[in-house]
Amino acid sequence: xxxxxxxxxxxxxxxxxxxxxxxxxxxxxxxxxxxxxxxxxxxxxxxxxxxxxxxxxxxxxxxxxxxxxxxxxxxxxxxxxxxxxxxxxxxxxxxxxxxxxxxxxxxxxxxxxxxxxxxxxxxxxxxxxxxxxxxxxxxxxxxxxxxxxxxxxxxxxxxxxxxxxxxxxxxxxxxxxxxxxxxxxxxxxxxxxxxxxxxxxxxxxxxxxxxxxxxxxxxxxxxxxxxxxxxxxxxxxxxxxxxxxxxxxxxxxxxxxxxxxxxxxxxxxxxxxxxxxxxxxxxxxxxxxxxxxxxxxxxxxxxxxxxxxxxxxxxxxxxxxxxxxxxxxxxxxxxxxxxxxxxxxxxxxxxxxxxxxxxxxxxxxxxxxxxxxxxxxxxxxxxxxxxxxxxxxxxxxxxxxxxxxxxxxxxxxxxxxxxxxxxxxxxxxxxxxxxxxxxxxxxxxxxxxxxxxxxxxxxxxxxxxxxxxx
Numbered sequence: 429x430x431x432x433x434x435x436x437x438x439x440x441x442x443x444x445x446x447x448x449x450x451x452x453x454x455x456x457x458x459x460x461x462x463x464x465x466x467x468x469x470x471x472x473x474x475x476x477x478x479x480x481x482x483x484x485x486x487x488x489x490x491x492x493x494x495x496x497x498x499x500x501x502x503x504x505x506x507x508x509x510x511x512x513x514x515x516x517x518x519x520x521x522x523x524x525x526x527x528x529x530x531x532x533x534x535x536x537x538x539x540x541x542x543x544x545x546x547x548x549x550x551x552x553x554x555x556x557x558x559x560x561x562x563x564x565x566x567x568x569x570x571x572x573x574x575x576x577x578x579x580x581x582x583x584x585x586x587x588x589x590x591x592x593x594x595x596x597x598x599x600x601x602x603x604x605x606x607x608x609x610x611x612x613x614x615x616x617x618x619x620x621x622x623x624x625x626x627x628x629x630x631x632x633x634x635x636x637x638x639x640x641x642x643x644x645x646x647x648x649x650x651x652x653x654x655x656x657x658x659x660x661x662x663x664x665x666x667x668x669x670x671x672x673x674x675x676x677x678x679x680x681x682x683x684x685x686x687x688x689x690x691x692x693x694x695x696x697x698x699x700x701x702x703x704x705x706x707x708x709x710x711x712x713x714x715x716x717x718x719x720x721x722x723x724x725x726x727x728x729x730x731x732x733x734x735x736x737x738x739x740x741x742x743x744x745x746x747x748x749x750x751x752x753x754x755x756x757x758x759x760x761x762x763x764x765x766x767x768x769x770x771x772x773x774x775x776x777x778x779x780x781x782x783x784x785x786x787x788x789x790x791x792x793x794x795x796x797x798x799x800x801x802x803x804x805x806x807x808x809x810x811x812x813x814x815x816x817x818x819x820x821x822x823x824x825x826x827x828x829x830x831x832x833x834x835x836x837x838x839x840x841x842x843x844x845x846x847x848x849x850x851x852x853x854x855x856x857x858x859x860x861x862x863x864x865x866x867x868x869x870x871x872x873x874x875x876x877x878x879x880x881x882x883x884x885x886x887x888x889x890x891x892x893x894x895x896x897x898x
Contacts (some may be wrong), residue, residue: 441650444580448590451648452579453856455522455572456596458641461634462533462565464604467692469612469627470536470557471829472699475839477548477624478541486829488554492562496815499562503570504811516651518575518807525567526642530635532560537631539624542572563718568642570814574807577791578653581892587788594730594784604634605716609702611708621709621842644764667859671812674800676793679874681816683867687747687782688817690863693827695719697856700832704849706765714766718772722780730784738878739785739792740871747868750778754861761853778864792876795884 474480513520535557541549576589612627671677702712733742753775762768790813799806835851838844844852876884 431434437640441652444582444585444652447648448579448585448769449588451645452576452589453592453596453599453645454641454648455575455645456593457600458522458526458638459565459569459572459639460597460600460646461604461641462529462560463569463610464601465534465631465634466536466560467695468605468712469608469699471696472622473537473627474553475832475837476622477537477539477627478548478553479546480553481745481839482832483831484550484829485553486827486833488550488557489829492558493815495558495562496566499566500570500811500815501808504564504574504805504807504809504814507571507574507807512651516575517578517647519646519651521571522642523565523646525564526639526646529564529642530639531567531641532556532564533635533638534632536560536626537628539628541787542624551628553791561783570807570811572645573790573814574810575649575651576787577794577804577806578651579649581653581888586791587734590788590791591727591731591784591787593787595727597783598720598727598780602716602720602724605712605719608634609710609712613703613712614709615710665727666861671797674797676794676796676874676876677809677813679870680793682703682788683870683874684813686814686863686867686870689827690867691779691862693863694856694860697831697852700837700852701856702871704844705853706768708765711765712895715769715772718769718774718776719779722773722776723783726777726780726784730781733781734785734788738881740790740874740877743782743785743789744868744871746778746781747864747871748778751776751863751865751868753778753865754857758854758857758861773862790878791883792884795881795888796876799884804865826849856896 471482471485474485475482505615507518507521520738536553538552539558541552544552576586576593579589580586608630612623612630614621614623660745698712698715699709702715703709730742753771756777757768757771762771790810793813794804794806794809831851835855836845836848837852838848
């Protein structure tokens with residue numbers, strides 16, 4: 429039995445339905461119209477437009493994620509402890525921060541920075557990146573992700589929200605990856621190059637779209653579930669002491685870091701792979717079909733597969749499959765672009781299952797921690813998991829930058845040595861093969877299998893019935 433929000437400062441809400449599913453999908457479109465754009469193109473902007481050293485960029489990404497340890501968890505804790513308004517606990521922040529996150533995103537790609545002194549443009553890069561990622565994006569993303577568990581307490585509804593979030597992510601990724609390369613790259617004197625002014629225009633357009641999508645999410649979803657009331661809510665120290673002993677959370681965090689490292693490492697290297705190995709930067713757009721089309725095709729079957737075999741079981745098998753395909757790509761050293769895309773498409777089915785189901789796994793962990801402690805901390809648990817994913821992103825950007833420096837990449841140069849090009853290919857294929865296999869091995873030890881998840885759902889339902897009878 430769910431606890432519908434009908435307190436004196438709240439209004440009764442309609443029943444869960446398609447408006448919630450579609451509205452929630454728009455939230456991830458908003459997230460990814462800036463996040464995926466940054467993941468795919470920000471490193472290219474920093475090195476090829478602003479002329480920054482890739483090692484310096486990598487350091488910036490790593491330092492920012494250390495800062496996020498405080499901003500992400502701090503914001504999640506604020507969300508769990510502040511008094512909700514009439515619109516809910518998490519939902520209002522999507523509307524409040526829609527425009528700020530869009531402005532901060534666009535500012536990162538300003539082309540005039542390229543003419544500044546090196547120290548000034550590195551400082552500008554650091555300030556704008558922290559403003560976007562550690563402040564503005566944190567407030568929208570943590571609020572959006574935490575909201576899923578209060579839209580409905582029905583496990584089927586939550587699984588559908590996870591799938592629709594995955595649909596939004598894959599649709600955004602497909603569009604953001606396909607369209608900008610056709611616009612921001614041009615072939616000059618037989619060499620594919622970045623056009624700085626077009627880069628900035630593309631960033632403005634995609635940031636504005638993100639703001640619109642956040643507002644559509646706010647309009648579509650409703651919060652319905654309240655956290656159980658406790659006489660003495662625990663402090664942050666007690667919460668962290670509990671969470672550091674949570675085997676499900678720690679296992680997912682480690683796997684998330686490795687999976688994000690693999691995926692974003694591939695994304696960070698992709699622009700260089702297509703610019704130099706295939707000498708066609710515009711092909712990086714069609715190449716992203718392999719990343720996002722599988723998720724769209726799997727959406728109708730992912731929830732059913734998880735229901736039949738279990739989320740953990742499906743994810744382990746899928747990640748091992750993706751690792752095998754990337755290993756084949758490394759040894760084949762593919763020269764034909766469409767053969768490379770076809771094999772990446774096959775690997776994408778393994779990653780697609782993960783992207784569609786991981787958010788439902790987070791919900792399972794929140795339920796498990798409520799069973800264990802009797803208190804529900806949606807925002808805090810989600811924030812810690814999100815920070816772990818951002819650590820993976822930072823390590824990907826950092827390792828990507830250091831890897832480019834290691835193989836002799838020359839910033840602001842239109843050509844690279846053959847050794848550098850071969851190194852880019854190796855890092856684009858062998859690294860994800862190893863990392864996805866490692867993540868699959870770690871998830872084998874994840875304790876929330878199908879049977880355990882069903883036990884936790886039944887226990888929480890029993891407690892809610894008991895509370896409602898009091």
